[in-house]
């Protein structure tokens with residue numbers, strides 16, 4: 149499908165407007181060349197370091213844009229969302245920056261370090277059930293019974309436009325970008341980045357990367373419609389969760405704008421985290437390491453400037469240590 153056909157969903161202009169709106173609330177993050185990965189594939193590889201973003205992930209971009217698009221009155225009723233961690237943390241941080249109150253609903257699968265990080269940002273936390281769906285039901289209740297405003301984690305035009313600002317920074321810093329590897333879960337990041345990159349540089353390719361275990365967008369793209377998958381534990385915990393059977397935006401955008409989706413084993417993702425720590429000198433969470441992992445696993449070929457979106461760095465320190473020491477077996481398959 150031509151790029152233009154989906155540009156009606158979230159346009160390059162929407163993303164440029166978001167960039168002006170959120171400037172001053174989020175950081176422009178560095179784009180840094182990786183000598184080791186460049187050598188590995190024989191083309192320049194650059195890392196876009198969203199692990200250096202305030203709150204430790206790109207999610208702050210979308211949440212900040214979504215909140216700034218609301219009027220004062222809507223914000224004053226309080227904000228609510230469900231999240232595998234980083235989106236909740238971002239909403240909490242953005243709400244605080246604007247003097248608003250945030251309530252975050254989490255499933256019991258969310259790691260303790262992420263729950264504490266959100267609590268420390270001053271948000272109210274509700275832990276409900278064992279899946280994103282359970283957490284979402286609680287969100288629905290709070291919207292209906294207490295009049296709160298829901299900030300969706302990915303399937304929302306303002307959120308997608310905010311995430312896309314990261315793609316604009318890449319296009320500005322490296323106009324000759326040929327390939328972008330983007331972590332893929334609900335697809336807000338991939339949709340925004342692809343719309344920005346392809347809007348600026350139509351010939352560039354954008355490839356989504358997910359874990360083999362419970363990759364809802366990959367399963368949906370293969371089925372041709374939004375599809376449920378069983379949610380299971382994975383090292384890339386920020387990539388867990390479904391895309392929503394009533395998905396409106398990220399499914400059609402990913403279908404039209406992603407050139408390919410690559411799936412990785414847990415061992416391959418662990419190797420990505422290890423490489424980030426030992427070779428690049430960075431603490432990167434599983435979801436943030438999948439682009440690096442895809443290159444290391446030999447699942448990507450590129451003959452032009454390649455950008456890996458390192459989407460986040462929030463990982464439990466003890467778990468990170470275990471992975472770096474090669475002791476992740478027993479924790480995951």
Ligand SMILES: *Cc1c(COP(=O)(O)O)cnc(C)c1O
Nearest residue numbers: 234333334335336337435459460
């Ligand atoms: C949320 C998240 C993703 C996936 O983003 P989607 O918009 O849901 O596809 C990737 N990496 C990190 C660190 C995240 O927090």
